[in-house]
Amino acid sequence: MFHLTYLDAFLGTVALYCVYRLTTSGKNAFPLPPGPPKLPIIGNLFDMPTEKEWLTFAQWGEKYGKLSSVTVLGQTLIIVNSANIAKDMLDKNSAIYSDRPVIPMGGELCGWKNTLVLLPYGNRFRNYRRFAHQLFGNATTMKSFHPVEEVETHRFLKRLLSRPAEFSEHIRKTAGAIILRISHGYQVGEGTDLFVTLADKATEQFALSTSNSTFLVNLVPFLQYIPEWVPGASFQKTAKEWASTLNEMVDMPYNFVKKQIAAGSAEPSFVSKLVEGQTLSVEQEFEIKWSSASLYSGGADTTVSAIHSFFKALALYPEVQAKAQEEIDSVVGNDRLPSFEDRDHLPYIQALTKEALRWHSVVPNGVPHRVTEDNVFNGYFIPKGSLVLTNLWQMNHDPEVYRDPMSFRPERFMGPKPEMDPAEACFGFGRRICPGRVLADASIFISCAMVLAVFNVSKYSEDGFIDTDQSTGTISHPSAFKCSISPRSDRAVALIQADERR
Numbered sequence: 001m002f003h004l005t006y007l008d009a010f011l012g013t014v015a016l017y018c019v020y021r022l023t024t025s026g027k028n029a030f031p032l033p034p035g036p037p038k039l040p041i042i043g044n045l046f047d048m049p050t051e052k053e054w055l056t057f058a059q060w061g062e063k064y065g066k067l068s069s070v071t072v073l074g075q076t077l078i079i080v081n082s083a084n085i086a087k088d089m090l091d092k093n094s095a096i097y098s099d100r101p102v103i104p105m106g107g108e109l110c111g112w113k114n115t116l117v118l119l120p121y122g123n124r125f126r127n128y129r130r131f132a133h134q135l136f137g138n139a140t141t142m143k144s145f146h147p148v149e150e151v152e153t154h155r156f157l158k159r160l161l162s163r164p165a166e167f168s169e170h171i172r173k174t175a176g177a178i179i180l181r182i183s184h185g186y187q188v189g190e191g192t193d194l195f196v197t198l199a200d201k202a203t204e205q206f207a208l209s210t211s212n213s214t215f216l217v218n219l220v221p222f223l224q225y226i227p228e229w230v231p232g233a234s235f236q237k238t239a240k241e242w243a244s245t246l247n248e249m250v251d252m253p254y255n256f257v258k259k260q261i262a263a264g265s266a267e268p269s270f271v272s273k274l275v276e277g278q279t280l281s282v283e284q285e286f287e288i289k290w291s292s293a294s295l296y297s298g299g300a301d302t303t304v305s306a307i308h309s310f311f312k313a314l315a316l317y318p319e320v321q322a323k324a325q326e327e328i329d330s331v332v333g334n335d336r337l338p339s340f341e342d343r344d345h346l347p348y349i350q351a352l353t354k355e356a357l358r359w360h361s362v363v364p365n366g367v368p369h370r371v372t373e374d375n376v377f378n379g380y381f382i383p384k385g386s387l388v389l390t391n392l393w394q395m396n397h398d399p400e401v402y403r404d405p406m407s408f409r410p411e412r413f414m415g416p417k418p419e420m421d422p423a424e425a426c427f428g429f430g431r432r433i434c435p436g437r438v439l440a441d442a443s444i445f446i447s448c449a450m451v452l453a454v455f456n457v458s459k460y461s462e463d464g465f466i467d468t469d470q471s472t473g474t475i476s477h478p479s480a481f482k483c484s485i486s487p488r489s490d491r492a493v494a495l496i497q498a499d500e501r502r
Helices: 006-024 053-064 083-091 104-109 123-136 141-161 164-184 194-209 222-224 235-263 268-276 284-317 318-331 339-347 347-359 392-396 436-452 489-497
Strands: 067-072 075-082 375-377 381-384 387-390 457-458 483-487
Touching: 006 123, 053 067, 053 075, 053 104, 053 392, 067 222, 067 318, 075 083, 083 164, 083 268, 083 387, 104 194, 104 235, 123 268, 123 284, 141 164, 141 436, 164 194, 164 235, 164 268, 164 284, 164 436, 164 483, 194 235, 194 284, 235 268, 235 284, 284 318, 284 347, 284 436, 284 457, 284 483, 318 347, 318 375, 318 436, 318 457, 339 347, 347 436, 392 483, 436 457, 483 489
Parallel strands: 075 387
Antiparallel strands: 067 075, 375 381, 457 483
8 A cells, every 4th residue: 555745746747847858858859938047847926926916027127038938836937028029929829829827816717708708709799799889899889878978977076075085985986886887877966875885895906816825725726625624725715705796796786677578667787688578598698797897897896996097197287287277277178068979179188088097007917818828939849838927017108108107198199199099908809809998088088177167276285295006916905005186176166056958
């Protein structure tokens, strides 16, 4: 009878690793992209950052090149620090670079693998994207939702006027109100709203559950099979609780639409257009329910982060605020609020919207792409199953692309030689590009324009310190800060308090 010890298991693993290296060496004449030295078996496990991964990835880019690689427990990670390289790799080779990795905690145990962001590449993925594209895939289809954007943003101004210190909460509520109205025809009321609260809770859990620095199981996948009662497996209990939150976020708004349709009172929305008058199969209902949840869970939190950073920028850069307000006063005047019809006549505000997206990277590491076939790219071997991580933070702060990248300068996107539009990187690449990018762009523009028209934003105190830090996580938020928000004039107060445009 054999008795295996830990030493036996270790030596056996080493032997298998050596056999693997001997049997696979020479199979490909091309090297992996360069990167930090690897240890046997564990590879670069101890090199992986535990927070703000984008900063470490940027350092590797400076040392090893814009395309680098590491290996963690046999998993190859390709780090891309250049937007041009990402376009060449992920756009031009999208057929094999569009899958998603298995993320044990967030995807498998919590259930986010059923949402668009983590959905494997295939027919269901294509159906989700087709639904979204038909609804607001371009500027023309998005126009039908401009009135919703304007009404909900006007309500946002009223909340800011009554309780300016709670601007963070108002931003979050407004983002949720806009996307829930578009996705499910649901109108958010004043006070605490169940659906908005659920979305906030679920998206916060998504950011944590999909981060390698939060749960070890995402780096060591076999841990997902360890029972909850085993010491150190408390993440299993957490996963059950978070899966329950996600299912509520998916089911409750969908059931709301079905009830509204049955009562004949459903407002036009993403779900109502796909459900009303249809006899749906189980699979079709699943796809509509989860794709609609993908829209409002993904859109709400990312837009919150971008608009929050806009307020921080105004507090730090009063000269930007003054220039933006001068343009609004000249084009719009002071007898009405800006609308989408003014957009083409507000070039500085449009540039400011772009800078808000660039200055703070909402998804700094992107979401990994998984390679489905062996590939040779720019002379480097990219093995099947590799995960491609796009360092969007670095792409948006690359000094070779943006002059003085850490400063908030809308002017960089104006004039005869504008710098690269951040939309070329911040919404992702290839077939995984964000389907809600037109909606996000519209939401940020109208929020910036309306706020600047009627409010002044400044530091909370003359000597108040505001940093430009941001949180770790798949979706990253600006660090907390205080600012003073006050109406520009009595006329501005009257505009805010007027009835919302319908």
